[in-house]
Amino acid sequence: MISRxxxxxxxxxTTAIGLPALSRAQDGPxxxxxxxxFADEGVDAGxxxxxxxxxxxxxxxxxxxxxxxxxxxxxxxxTALASGTGPDVLYYDTGPGYGKVLADAGLLLPLDxxxxxxxxxxxxxxxxxxxxxxxxxxxxxxxxxxxxxxYNADLFxxxxxxxxxxxxxxxxxxxxxxxxxxxxxxxADQGGWPAYHLFSVYLNNVAGKAKMESLLLEGAxxxxxxxxxxxxxxxxxxxxxxxxxPDASAVSYDDAIALFTGGQAGMHISGTWAIGDVxxxxxxxxxFFVPKADGGALPPAGxxxxxxxxxxTANKDAAIKFLSFLFDPANAKVWMEQMGILxxxxxxxSAFALPGLFNxxxxxxxxxxxxxxxxxxxxxxxxxxxxxxFQAVLLGQKTPEQQAKDLQAAMVASxxx
Amino acid sequence: xSATQPMVMRAREARSFDPNRAxxxxxxxxxxxxxxxxxxxxxxSIYLSFTxxxxxxxPVFNGLDNxxxxxxxxxxxxxxxxxxxWVVLGTITPIVIGLFLSVLLWSGxxxxxxxxxVYFLPLVVxxxxxxxxxxxxxxxxxxxLNRFLKMxxxxxxxxxxxxxxxxxLYAVLVTAVWGYLGFxxxxxxxxxQKVDGELLDAATLDGAGPLARFWxxxxxxIRPVLTMVIVYTVIGGFNVFDVIYIMTRGGPAGASxxxxxxxxxxxxxxxxxxxxxxxxxxMTVIALLAAIVTLRLRRDTEDGI
Numbered sequence: 001m002i003s004r005x006x007x008x009x010x011x012x013x014t015t016a017i018g019l020p021a022l023s024r025a026q027d028g029p030x031x032x033x034x035x036x037x038f039a040d041e042g043v044d045a046g047x048x049x050x051x052x053x054x055x056x057x058x059x060x061x062x063x064x065x066x067x068x069x070x071x072x073x074x075x076x077x078x079t080a081l082a083s084g085t086g087p088d089v090l091y092y093d094t095g096p097g098y099g100k101v102l103a104d105a106g107l108l109l110p111l112d113x114x115x116x117x118x119x120x121x122x123x124x125x126x127x128x129x130x131x132x133x134x135x136x137x138x139x140x141x142x143x144x145x146x147x148x149x150x151y152n153a154d155l156f157x158x159x160x161x162x163x164x165x166x167x168x169x170x171x172x173x174x175x176x177x178x179x180x181x182x183x184x185x186x187x188a189d190q191g192g193w194p195a196y197h198l199f200s201v202y203l204n205n206v207a208g209k210a211k212m213e214s215l216l217l218e219g220a221x222x223x224x225x226x227x228x229x230x231x232x233x234x235x236x237x238x239x240x241x242x243x244x245x246p247d248a249s250a251v252s253y254d255d256a257i258a259l260f261t262g263g264q265a266g267m268h269i270s271g272t273w274a275i276g277d278v279x280x281x282x283x284x285x286x287x288f289f290v291p292k293a294d295g296g297a298l299p300p301a302g303x304x305x306x307x308x309x310x311x312x313t314a315n316k317d318a319a320i321k322f323l324s325f326l327f328d329p330a331n332a333k334v335w336m337e338q339m340g341i342l343x344x345x346x347x348x349x350s351a352f353a354l355p356g357l358f359n360x361x362x363x364x365x366x367x368x369x370x371x372x373x374x375x376x377x378x379x380x381x382x383x384x385x386x387x388x389x390f391q392a393v394l395l396g397q398k399t400p401e402q403q404a405k406d407l408q409a410a411m412v413a414s415x416x417x
Numbered sequence: 418x419s420a421t422q423p424m425v426m427r428a429r430e431a432r433s434f435d436p437n438r439a440x441x442x443x444x445x446x447x448x449x450x451x452x453x454x455x456x457x458x459x460x461x462s463i464y465l466s467f468t469x470x471x472x473x474x475x476p477v478f479n480g481l482d483n484x485x486x487x488x489x490x491x492x493x494x495x496x497x498x499x500x501x502x503w504v505v506l507g508t509i510t511p512i513v514i515g516l517f518l519s520v521l522l523w524s525g526x527x528x529x530x531x532x533x534x535v536y537f538l539p540l541v542v543x544x545x546x547x548x549x550x551x552x553x554x555x556x557x558x559x560x561x562l563n564r565f566l567k568m569x570x571x572x573x574x575x576x577x578x579x580x581x582x583x584x585x586l587y588a589v590l591v592t593a594v595w596g597y598l599g600f601x602x603x604x605x606x607x608x609x610q611k612v613d614g615e616l617l618d619a620a621t622l623d624g625a626g627p628l629a630r631f632w633x634x635x636x637x638x639i640r641p642v643l644t645m646v647i648v649y650t651v652i653g654g655f656n657v658f659d660v661i662y663i664m665t666r667g668g669p670a671g672a673s674x675x676x677x678x679x680x681x682x683x684x685x686x687x688x689x690x691x692x693x694x695x696x697x698x699x700m701t702v703i704a705l706l707a708a709i710v711t712l713r714l715r716r717d718t719e720d721g722i
Contacts, residue, residue, distance in 0.1 A: 075685040078472040101688055105473035190580060192668060247557040247577020249669035255558060380687040392670035395582060417469075417689075 030318045031062045035077070036091035037305065038339070039067040042276060046338030054325045061318045070305070074098070081107040081310055088313040089322055094130045094141050094306040097380035102308070103133040109309040109316065110136040111323075119324045127344040130376070131306050140327055143273065143304025144342040146365055147201050147373070150260065150274070150357075151267045153284040155182065163288035166295045167205075174243040177266035184243040186265035188256035189394065192387035195235070196375035198269060199386060200300040203230040204371030205292040212372045219415075223408040231400035235393040249391050272361040273304070276340040279355045287360060289368070301365060302373025303344065336362075378411070385410035466695040471688040483695035493696065496667075496674045499586055500700075503675065504654035504707070506587075511594045512646060515601025520631065522602070523609040533606060537599040544596065548663035551592040555579050555664075579665050582672035589673055593660045597653075601646060608642035609635070644715040648708050655704035676700045 038047045044067055051063045066087070073092065080086035081102060092099055102108050114120065115128070120140055131139035156162065156173075159180055164170040174184035189195050204212055207226040214220035215227075238244055245251050245259065260268040261281040268278065269290060278285055289297035307326065309319045325331065332347045336354060342362060349362050375383050385406050392398040398406075466483055468476035487493055518536060522529045539547060554560050555578035563575035578588040612635050620630045636643070658677035661667060667674035667682070676696055684693030 078688075082473060097686075097688055101471055101473050105471070107473055190665070190668070192666065245558070247580045250555070250557050250577030250580025252552075255556065259558065384682065384687060388668065388670050391668055395670060397582070397670055 029060055029062050030315050031064050032089060032315055032318050032322060033087040034063055034065045034089045034322070035073065035087040036065065036067055037070045037073055038091070039069050043339045043341070046334050049338060050326065050331060050334055053331075054322060057325070058321065061321065063322070078102065078105075078107070081312065084312050086310055086312070088310055088315050089319050090308050090310065091305050092308055093376070094139065094303065095376045096378065097383070099131060099139060099306065099308060100133045103136070103138045107311055108138040109311045109313065110138055111140070111309065111320070112137050114320050114323075119320060120327060122329060122345045123327060124344050127303055130303050131308070139306040139308040140323060141303040141306035141344055142341070144301070144344050144365055145271045145273050145304060146299045146301045146361065146370060147197055147269065147271050148287045148289050148299060148364070149267045149269045150278045151286050151288065152260070152263060152281070153286040155263070155266055155283070156286070163286060164291055166291050167293045170291055173266070174238070174241070178242060183245055183259060183265040184267060185238065186256040186260040186268040187244045187248055188251035188253050189248045189391060190250060190252045192391060193375070194253050194256075194270075195390035196383065196386050197271060197300075197373070198234050199230065199390065200372070200374045201269060201290050202234045203227060203374065204298040204300050205290065206230040206233070209298060209369070209371055216372055216374065216377050221408050222411055223405045227404040227407065228400040231390070231393060231403050235390055236400060239394055249394055272342070273340070275355060275357045275361060279357055285357060287357060298369065298371040300373040301370030302376050379414035381410045381414040381417070382407060462694050463698065465691055466698045468691040470691040472684070472690040473688075476691060479691070483692050486692065487695050487699060492671065492674070492679065493676070495671060496676045496679045499673060500655055500657070500675045502586065503590060503657055504651055507590055507593060507654045507657075508647060508650045511598045511601045512643075512650065515598055516605050519602045519605035519609060520635070522606055533603060536602040539596045540599040542596070544659045545663060547592060547596045548660050551595070552579065552664050555588055580669050582669055585665050585669060586673040589661050589664050592664065593657065596660070597650075604642060604646055605639065608639040612638045640715070644712065648711050651707050651711060652704050655700055655707065
């Protein structure tokens with residue numbers, strides 16, 4: 001039986017022995033926890049390669065990475081960061097319902113100092129706005145993308161078709177492909193989100209850039225004839241003409257891609273992030289921007305997710321160093337060749353081994369006037385109204401005018417909450 | 418040693434090992450876990466249902482605003498209606514079919530063990546696998562259901578089962594019933610083993626037919642198990658989430674939305690955790706009331722009321 005004095009002396013001795021060990025642990029390698037959504041095989045391999053290179057160049061920093069799907073990350077990120085058990089560096093949606101929510105809650109570290117020090121000086125200026133909430137910049141947006149129509153070039157040649165220059169020509173292409181017994185446009189909306197992108201494509205063309213800016217950035221009303229017209233052109237006219245997959249709300253996006261690459265659909269309107277899947281088709285794949293009525297196009301451009309740093313990180317310097325590495329133009333080759341992702345800065349990709357479509361995307365994004373991708377700039381309630389509302393329009397349960405009204409109501413409700 | 422010492426020693430021994438006190442200590446770890454992982458979260462949820470909280474910033478108490486909004490929320494009532502459809506059809510169907518199949522197996526059909534295994538297999542398959550597989554069956558492009566209908570001259574019935582608002586909920590319900598049926602068969606079959614065969618023989622001798630024997634002899638003897646399965650199924654019906662979320666996400670246009678999927682969307686996609694919690698509280702109360710009513714009905718039936 002030990003006395004209290006002996007116990008106290010023992011505890012003191014243990015602490016005295018332990019403290020140096022503790023300080024030795026703090027002087028050791030830094031472990032940086034990173035959560036991202038590069039869970040699919042190809043992008044996962046690319047990210048692993050980047051991390052391996054970073055660790056080799058920075059032996060004092062160890063990356064502990066956890067890759068999950070975007071859907072899996074969203075429910076857990078807020079609680080993880082708030083509880084202090086989250087990552088140091090996170091790859092997360094930059095939209096107002098995602099990155100902004102974290103920033104407003106004080107869970108993200110402002111990166112203005114890093115920007116001012118020139119760490120991200122080569123990144124396109126306009127991309128900084130995507131991760132700027134209020135007056136501070138919290139992240140670096142990534143995955144430059146646009147939307148266009150992939151088409152089966154072999155089928156088009158067989159039917160004597162060419163990429164359309166006007167919307168009337170586009171409808172003629174659809175009619176010809178349908179007459180040949182092939183689904184004209186592989187549009188599938190079981191998930192609800194593909195509709196956002198088609199809405200972006202059509203509204204940019206119908207409304208024009210100035211109006212898109214007024215809708216997205218200046219609070220103009222979505223209960224607008226142009227909005228209703230854009231909804232009608234695709235979700236009503238194209239559907240009723242039989243130019244879309246029958247029962248589109250029952251078909252998944254992956255099945256739509258499979259339908260196109262299997263040669264059973266003539267076109268697939270999607271983002272350039274689908275190039276990797278579409279390029280596997282056993283036929284030549286072409287592309288065109290969905291044209292406006294009088295020719296030309298205003299394709300929506302946007303950014304995917306972005307990198308942020310947790311405000312609770314104990315490894316701020318290591319986190320910034322990691323971000324600087326990821327966005328170093330020297331690593332563009334991995335982003336583009338292995339991951340099929342266009343980084344947010346100017347790249348000379350002439351020496352890269354890229355699919356032809358990807359090279360086209362690089363040229364298109366840098367050479368074409370671009371509009372706005374709606375869903376990455378709009379709040380959750382609005383996106384939910386798009387998700388369910390466009391399904392209702394496709395099913396004939398709602399008119400385009402009613403959907404436009406509902407979008408405006410959702411926007412008002414978002415601003416009020 | 419004095420004469421009192423053995424008594425003192427026995428008393429000491431009795432005090433040093435009290436089975437009742439020992440039992441409390443054995444239960445304590447489980448109670449602590451229950452408290453941490455159920456009671457505390459449940460009480461927290463009650464509080465959160467009275468807040469406006471986006472899941473990131475601090476919750477802000479907003480009184481009854483969530484509940485006032487909830488009762489005026491047409492989407493909530495639509496989801497609740499779907500839950501009620503699910504509970505009624507999703508309870509009656511597997512129980513009736515399960516009972517029928519278990520009685521068939523109990524009657525000594527050849528291959529009874531094989532059938533029991535086959536019926537039980539869906540229950541051991543992951544709900545995600547079941548949902549994805551049935552999604553392929555229903556697929557309007559390549560699903561075997563539509564192909565079968567067309568082959569048999571019933572092509573007019575072929576549709577986008579999961580994309581048609583008239584059929585989406587019921588198509589998912591069929592999947593859920595298929596996955597759950599095996600549980601009912603196995604549980605009822607076990608209960609049937611305890612039925613008194615002599616009573617059945619006596620009833621047969623008295624001229625009772627199969628239906629009469631089932632209603633008056635078999636059913637009363639398996640009533641406790643039947644009640645348990647009904648209560649379990651009803652509560653499960655109010656809490657259903659996974660199969661619906663995987664197959665339709667509550668669509669198209671909310672046609673298969675239930676309270677749990679609406680709660681998930683409100684909490685994690687619209688950053689309205691406070692409102693989502695209020696939705697889940699309402700569902701908890703409804704499920705609890707349904708279970709109490711079911712148990713009360715069973716007790717009244719046994720008492721002959």
